[in-house]
Amino acid sequence: MDFWSPIQISIKVTLIASMVAFLPAIIAAWWMANRTYKGKMIVETFLMLPLVLPPTVVGFGLLVLFGNQSWLGKGIEWLFQQPIVFTWWAAVIAASVVAFPLIYQTLKTGFESVDKELEDAARSMGANEWQVFRYVTLPLSWRFTLSGYMLGFTRGLGEFGATLMFAGDIPGETETIPTAIFMAAESGNMTLASYWVVSIVVLSFILMSVIHKIRGT
Template sequence: MNWDDWLPPVLLSLKVSLAASVIAAAIGIIVARLMTLRAFKGKSIIETIIMLPLVLPPTVIGFILLILLGRGSWIGQAYEWLFQQPVVFSWTAAVIAAVIVAFPLVYQTMKVGFSSVDRHLEDAARSSGAGEAQVLRFITIPLAKRSLITAYVLGFARSIGEFGATLMIAGNIPGKTQTVPTAIYIAVETGDTTMAWAWTISIIVFSFVMLLFTGRKLEQ
């Protein structure tokens, strides 16, 4: 087994997963908080749209992203004009795909956490003069900390295992967009079971260690 071939997909997968889980968590806090606090017309439709990536085939998500972000779309053209490179077939595209597929899990877990916070404590803080940002920072987030941590870990685990949407929008370019799942796919296709096992064990170990570490932290 060539370790020089093994390392790049592993590093890229970690890079993509960490970035995607941070982005999904940041957006999730805002969206889950708003959806928890507000009751408005069309809320169920918005939540259904948010949860769609959880049930749609990843290739469908990848195809939609390819249409929305491709060089023929105004978003893709604007991105290319700003950064002097297309968004598709880049590591950025892999992050976008991972964020989309991981967000439903992150959102749902955070929403449960925010819903479990005692509203009376938040109201008491507001009546004492605290703004919404202060209530969120000093009351809501600390009380929902376990759910937020769980949401981040789930987002990471879902991101590191993403395959279909990533393959559609980011491709499988060695050293550039080839993540561990796509590398495993190619290794199996070419009959290199040794490398396939090496990458498979790697992704299992990373996910296991992160889940174990988080579980112990939550128990403390």
């Protein structure tokens, strides 16, 4: 069995997934920060659900949403001439969904920490909301923005349950480090499983060290 293949796939999947999750997370965090409206708690709860739901529930939801019985799944299959379930992109989607809440919550905290007087001063000088966000809010919360992305990357790297259900464990295509560890242990190859455990622990340790460095803690 190729030792490096799951590592390469994990890094590639997580890199794409964290970028896919980052854009909607930053939009949602900007919209939700310092805004009060009816139903906000329900929206906030929905956005954070993947963080607390069992990964198998997330995987099942993705199967229902993107499966060949749903209109979305049928549309994707018609467009790309193949279903998305049990493909590399399924692994990306699974990692994106579980990474989103951590990115969103970190960004929202950062945006809420910005001095509102500075934002109001920019508005009083004629800046629109996009300019306020781009030139005031985002630069002043850059530590949260960067650490949010890194936290999402780390969470995506360790994703297992949703990936296994939605993308499967196809060697050389969807077999990430967590699924490779599970399959190796299931087959009794504890030595190889141990090597992969060490690799993901080292990667996660490095990433968490970078996050703490960014936050200045």
